[in-house]
Structures are given as structure tokens and as C-alpha cells.
Amino acid sequence: ADSQALYADLRTTLFTCIRACADPDPEELSAFTDLYGPLGLLLTFQVANTEDCTPKLQAHVEEFLQTFGLSNAEIKIHLKFKWGQQTLERDLRVKRKSRVAMGDQPPLTFDVTCSAQPPWAVKERWCHGGHPVRGGRLALSIPPPAMDQGVFGDLRVQFVTLLRPCVLQYPNLPTELTHIQVLVYSPSNVPVPAPSHFFSSLPAALDCQQLGLDRIHCSSYKDLVHSGVVFTVEQEHWDDPVHESAHVPVQQSLLLFLFLQHDDPFISEVTDFIAAEMLIEHHLEDILSNNRQAITAAVQTELCNCLKAQNRRKKRQETLKSAAAVILSSTISIVSSSSNTDFRNTCLNSMK
Structure with missing residues (x-):
């Protein structure tokens, strides 16, 4: 019934x-x-x-x-x-799934399928999925206009991040983040249009230096298909015409889920739940704008936590690259100054 x-x-x-x-x-x-x-x-x-x-x-x-x-x-x-x-x-149909506990809410099962192919240097153990991470939960204040229309109770947003493809098995593999897609879901776990004004102004409020990124800008807003807003991440070396194939980084994308959670003790009928969610969706721009500072800080934290491993990998690779240049220069100096012809030839052949 x-x-x-x-x-x-x-x-x-x-x-x-x-x-x-x-x-x-x-x-x-x-x-x-x-x-x-x-x-x-x-x-x-x-x-x-x-x-x-x-x-x-x-x-x-x-x-x-x-x-x-x-x-x-x-x-x-x-x-x-x-x-x-x-x-x-x-x-x-979903090929790869991952179940995530959501605290006092029912657990969610995510589609973590990733079609990205492994780079040429990777021979085995390539992860064909992702690993969603439950982040923080933020209480939202309901603005008076929404309350006047009937939005009451407790409203919260739960953050979940998913970075794809996974490269945890290859700590020395260079990576770069190319896109961030933000998806907003209603309390019944149905995608809703991401408010365009709020999210189009979000990149300017983020600290890119802290995130280890050069620049973020809003590249598309897909309101008709409820598939969120997409941010493009620009890197300084993107304008370089040629990359050595051995050093081309693995391009990753980040999904940032915003799950709205709503509790109203005076709602019990299915039709009332639907009506409440439609009101929340209608006033979502005002609700997010009313909590702009808190949401921006929360998004900054979630992105920082998600990109920690990538930034550590980048620093480690820069250190290795600097050390490799010194080691190579010293090795060449030692070999070239040697008077032993056999030693020089053996070293040079090995270095080739």
C-alpha cells in the first residue's frame, strides 16, 4: 500500500x-x-x-x-x-561496490568502478576501483524563508570523498588531480541539482596552496541531469607541449558527495517526507548560502584529508628527483675521472 x-x-x-x-x-x-x-x-x-x-x-x-x-x-x-x-x-549494473558505514544512518553502497587503464610501467596489482572515505558531518542552520515555507527539524550534511583511480599500491607513481565533481543528494539518497551560484563561487574561497593545487575553476554545471558541478584543476605543466611517456602522471578525479540528512519528529507519512524533501531542494541555494562559511571550511578540510597522500607522494618524488640529479652528476664525475678504461666502459654500459 x-x-x-x-x-x-x-x-x-x-x-x-x-x-x-x-x-x-x-x-x-x-x-x-x-x-x-x-x-x-x-x-x-x-x-x-x-x-x-x-x-x-x-x-x-x-x-x-x-x-x-x-x-x-x-x-x-x-x-x-x-x-x-x-x-x-x-x-x-555495477561492477565494483564498496559499502560505507554512515554512523547513525543506514550504510551506503557505492559504485567504485573505474575504467582508467594502468600506465605502461604498471605490470600487476592495479586497483580497478576506489575507496570511498566518510568524512565529517556538519549541522546546517535553516534560514527563516525556508522555515516560513515549512522546513523544520534538524538538517545536516554528511561528506564522503572518492578518489579514482586508486594508486595506493604504487607510492612512487606520479599522479595529478584533474577534476573535482561535487554531487548533492537528498535525505532519501536521490541526486538533486547542485545550486549553481553557491558552487560557482566556491573555488575562489578555497585555499589552493594548502591543497597543493595550482588553480581550481568551475568548468560545468549539469543542472538538467542532476549530476552535480564539475571543477577543473589546472597544473602549471599542463601547457608543456611534450611529456616523456615514462613521466606522464596518472590523472585522477575526485568525487565529493554531500548527503543531506533531515530529521523532523512531526513527519511520519511518506507523502510528508516527499513534500519536506521537495521544500529542502527548493530552498537549497538559500540553505547553503546561509551556512557558506562553515560549508567552505568543511569542504577545505575534506579535500585536504583526501589529497594528503597525493601531496606526500609529490614531495617524496621531488626529493628523489633532486637526489637523483646529484647522484647522477657525482657518478659521471667519478667514472669520467677514472684512468681504468675497462671500469669506465663497464659503468657507461650499465648506465645506458
């Missing part, structure tokens, strides 16, 4: 461009369950205006579901589009 009420409410409140849809064909549904197992939830809807059913819309829906699956990896999603005589199916 609760699932039926939820489904009905979703149809009437969240999908403004859809209309009633006939039930799936029983034989087709039976064949599907035989292949994939029993259904946990079947959500079907029909677009009212068939002109809206474009490849762009399909891409938006698919990307939204992929973003949803990043922190709901235990849920198997099968997406099927039908328009005219055409059918498009996507089986959004």
Missing part, C-alpha cells in the same frame, strides 16, 4: 510532462523477471508530448540514473525506452 501511494504521488508531483500509461504486457514482464529476477519497483510512465522524447532526454534520464547508482550500488536498474517502433534498453 505504501509503495502504491508513493508511486501515485511520484506520478502527480514529480513528472509534470507525463500521462497515464498502460500496464506492461504480462508475457513481456514474465520474460523480464525470468531473466533478471523479481522486481523491487516497476516505474512506468508515458511522455505526453512525443516530441519531447528525444535522444537528449534519454541521455538525461540515463545519466541521472547513473548518478543515482553511484551511492545506491545495490539497486539493479534496467532502463527501457520505447518510442514508435524503436526500443532502447540499458542494463545499469
Whole structure:
């Protein structure tokens, strides 16, 4: 009964461009369950205006579901589009998962699949996933306009970071961070649009020197697909036309999850939970701006903690590089000053 009420409410409140849809064909549904197992939830809807059913819309829906699956990896999603005589199916399965305890909240299972290929110097033990790390939790104050609209109770944000690909097995492998993607999730763990004004001004408030980065700027804001905001990290050597293949660093990306958590003792019905979350999403820009200083400091801390290993690796490599130059210079001096021809030839051949 609760699932039926939820489904009905979703149809009437969240999908403004859809209309009633006939039930799936029983034989087709039976064949599907035989292949994939029993259904946990079947959500079907029909677009009212068939002109809206474009490849762009399909891409938006698919990307939204992929973003949803990043922190709901235990849920198997099968997406099927039908328009005219055409059918498009996507089986959004997760290859690698990682379960993270969330304190007093239910644990989350993350999709840590990483498609990055190992560099040529790596022969084995390459990690094909990532390791999400639960960070701090920050209490948020609710601004008066949101309270006037009915947002009450306790509101918090839980931070989780995921750096990919993992290079922990190779401490001497050079790396560089290229992108930071910020994803915001509602209290029911559904991705919501990241407020553009708040996050577009965030890079200017971060201490890049403390993070060990040169510059961060907002490169894209993907509000339509609920896949967050992307920051590009620029490094000084990016403008160099040529890199030696042996010294090309492994490019990494960082996912920063912001999970909103909301507790209101006066809410008990499913429809009330949905209404409260819609209000929070509607006022999210104001809520984040009202807590700007605290959130900025928390993001700075999370990024620092996540990039500690990378910065230590970078300093260690700089030390080794400086030492190698001194060692090489001294070795060449010793070899070249030797009067023993056999010794010089043996050393030079070994150095080649």
C-alpha cells in the first residue's frame, strides 16, 4: 500500500510532462523477471508530448540514473525506452561496490568502478576501483524563508570523498588531480541539482596552496541531469607541449558527495517526507548560502584529508628527483675521472 501511494504521488508531483500509461504486457514482464529476477519497483510512465522524447532526454534520464547508482550500488536498474517502433534498453549494473558505514544512518553502497587503464610501467596489482572515505558531518542552520515555507527539524550534511583511480599500491607513481565533481543528494539518497551560484563561487574561497593545487575553476554545471558541478584543476605543466611517456602522471578525479540528512519528529507519512524533501531542494541555494562559511571550511578540510597522500607522494618524488640529479652528476664525475678504461666502459654500459 505504501509503495502504491508513493508511486501515485511520484506520478502527480514529480513528472509534470507525463500521462497515464498502460500496464506492461504480462508475457513481456514474465520474460523480464525470468531473466533478471523479481522486481523491487516497476516505474512506468508515458511522455505526453512525443516530441519531447528525444535522444537528449534519454541521455538525461540515463545519466541521472547513473548518478543515482553511484551511492545506491545495490539497486539493479534496467532502463527501457520505447518510442514508435524503436526500443532502447540499458542494463545499469555495477561492477565494483564498496559499502560505507554512515554512523547513525543506514550504510551506503557505492559504485567504485573505474575504467582508467594502468600506465605502461604498471605490470600487476592495479586497483580497478576506489575507496570511498566518510568524512565529517556538519549541522546546517535553516534560514527563516525556508522555515516560513515549512522546513523544520534538524538538517545536516554528511561528506564522503572518492578518489579514482586508486594508486595506493604504487607510492612512487606520479599522479595529478584533474577534476573535482561535487554531487548533492537528498535525505532519501536521490541526486538533486547542485545550486549553481553557491558552487560557482566556491573555488575562489578555497585555499589552493594548502591543497597543493595550482588553480581550481568551475568548468560545468549539469543542472538538467542532476549530476552535480564539475571543477577543473589546472597544473602549471599542463601547457608543456611534450611529456616523456615514462613521466606522464596518472590523472585522477575526485568525487565529493554531500548527503543531506533531515530529521523532523512531526513527519511520519511518506507523502510528508516527499513534500519536506521537495521544500529542502527548493530552498537549497538559500540553505547553503546561509551556512557558506562553515560549508567552505568543511569542504577545505575534506579535500585536504583526501589529497594528503597525493601531496606526500609529490614531495617524496621531488626529493628523489633532486637526489637523483646529484647522484647522477657525482657518478659521471667519478667514472669520467677514472684512468681504468675497462671500469669506465663497464659503468657507461650499465648506465645506458
